[in-house]
Amino acid sequence: MKTATIKDVAKEAGVSISVVSYVMNNNPNVSISKETREKVLRAAKKLNYTPNSIARSMRTKKSMIIGLATFWDISDSVFTDILKGVDSVAGKYGYSVTYCNITNSFNSNKITELYSQRQIDGVILLLHVDPAISFNEIEFINNIKSSKIPAVVINGNTEDPDISYVYIDYYGTSYTAVNYLYKLGHRNFCYMLPDEIELNGKQALRRINGYKDALKNLKLTDSGLYFDREAICDAINLLNSFSPAERPTAVIVNKTRYAAYLLRTFGEHGIKVPDDISVIACNDQNIAEFLTPPLTTIKVPTYAIGQKSADILFEILQGKSLNIKLKLSNEVVERSSCKSLQA
Template identity: 30%
Template sequence: MATMKDIAKLAGVSSSTVSHVINKSRYVSEEISERVNKAAKELNYFPSALARSLKTNRTNTIGMLVTNSTNPFFGEVVKGVERHCYQRGYNLILCNTEGDQARMRDSIETLMQKRVDGLILMCPSLEGEKLEVFDKYPSIPLVVMDWGSVSFESDKIQDNSLQGGYIATKHLLDCGHKDIGCITGPLSKHQAQMRLDGFKQALNEFDIDLNQEWIEEGNFECEGGFEALERLIAKGELPSALFVCNDMMAMGALNAAAKHGIKIPQDLSVIGYDDLHISKFMTPALTTIHQPKFRLGKAAVDAVLNKLQSQDSEHQIVQLEPKLVERDTVRPL
């Protein structure tokens, strides 16, 4: 691999001159700069990111850990993170924890060894876990996305799930539905509980009694939605409408409905949550709550970079607001 000394020898200049041209740290005449750049090209020279990071104490790299999931929601958020990293001149290293705490610790150690400037965590499957590994790196900015309570200091980026659950249920109520059920996410998770609380709040405001028989807990995956609707069907009478607390479970529920000859929305209205890209291409297209996934990613990157610029700033919670997206799976009564 070529070095600056090799370039200096070929170009007939000093190593310090080569350094000034490569790093643009001082004015060098156009004629000499051209010789240096020509020599660098001939030698296939690439600046050492490691050497630069040792000098600046920055690698311009952000690490991100995500829980393994078939839910495209994670991929859409990661896309927003990666794009904004690129726009800000940063690289992204992505690690998959597969919901395993030991693997998460190992991944964090690996990222620290690679000298990342900050970490973004999107691992709600590890919600509430004690992660002592962060005690070893108190100066590394941490940003948590879509997570509940944490045992370490960090900024937090999340959607307003309480408001989202309320908006979804209020839409069903505004359409004339009074018999409304809910397929929740795992209620040990903060966001799932908040969406259920929003559901209950809307029912309460409309003086509608909560029917506990129409509440089923899912797992935020297609299988969970399918199995939850199967359980509701087995109980006998169905509600006229369902708030399903994410789009993946809504897809599973629609599949179970088709299996039993239940027409959507003629027999059962369904509203989801997340507004995945594929939701509008379902048949029928899914009415849902839009979660600003790209903005979640952008806000997480901005939080890391702001923390790098001002390490003494207080930790903040950035909450993005959801909104209703009307399509074809809810009918008015």
């Protein structure tokens, strides 16, 4: 059976070959009516037409692929949500997304090779705010720039003036948590820190600073009660030592996984959440809804971050010179671990 060509689709749809090309490549620079687009897609489906990606790449000098390079564990919901967001935008432009694993000793050579070999047209770099000691982010980004690879950075710990960034707002997670609880009538708080291995990292420090600044801006007194997983029982004793007027009525927790330990220990000590004390975590992990009680959290808009970073990259691929530094707003995911104290 003869393989259908672009000419066959054009004849079947009653349009020019150029129109078929614009539709099949999802060209954002050409306006095609909905009726014509649907006519072309019906014709292509009827004839089982599949564009020749190799020929298209040779003709356009584009791979129709973008890279997503990251340290992130691919099973982590942050990575999967961002990938879904990137892919949703890439698909609108007729692009696919390929994954590039960055190891701790990784340099940019792999990405520059992919780009020089026309295997990718650009790259989104999903980086950690607390990188491995062996990873030099500045050098890495400079190599990407010197190779003139269109790129957008998600997160990271740099702010290169020539690169666009979409940051994860760790500071805003704890700041939002305090303000949410304040609206519920809470005025006295305490804070559960991460484990020692994370404590001095930028992510943890930004959350602590967001917590402190929120208290300050609301003119609230810091209880001074900061504790980690190893000191939960000591914190419970300290909570009981506060006067009723000063006793914290809510705990802000650095991450959901630490909140899971807190909820369990509270339960073992007969402390009811949220009747006796409210608990909120500064990130939203899959286990949150399955805890007892289901945990109220602050959700980083990872899917939207993926979408926005891809939007920026495709604008760059269309020839725009962009230097955007962006943070998207976090949101509260209300479940059952926070109680209103409003009369």
